[in-house]
Amino acid sequence: MSNEFYLLTKPNCPLCDQALVQLHQLDLDEPIRLHWVDISQQPELLDEYALLVPVLVREADDAELRWPFGEQLMEFVTV
Structure with missing residues (x-):
């Protein structure tokens, strides 16, 4: 099981700060490894996620958890 996650963010994003x-x-x-991904530096990600960030991506299966995370966050990171 992979414990690698990617938090898709962009600069000056208060919701991204709340997600963190x-x-x-x-x-x-078990701790997770969290990678901070600035979508503003990657045009293909910016096109897809500009209005959706923050988005948490689970590396193991590329599943996405979109904001607001709510109660499903714990289940998402412990699957």
Whole structure:
């Protein structure tokens, strides 16, 4: 099982900051590796996700959890 996750963000994104706070507040048995991805530096990602960030992507199966994360965040990162 991979514990690698990618948080798709862009500069000056208050929701992205809130998403990061939620991720840091999780009480996990096993830590996750979180990669911060600035979509403004990648035109193909910017086209697809500009109005959707923050988006959490699970590397193991490319599943996406879109904002607002809510109660499903814990389940998403522990699958």
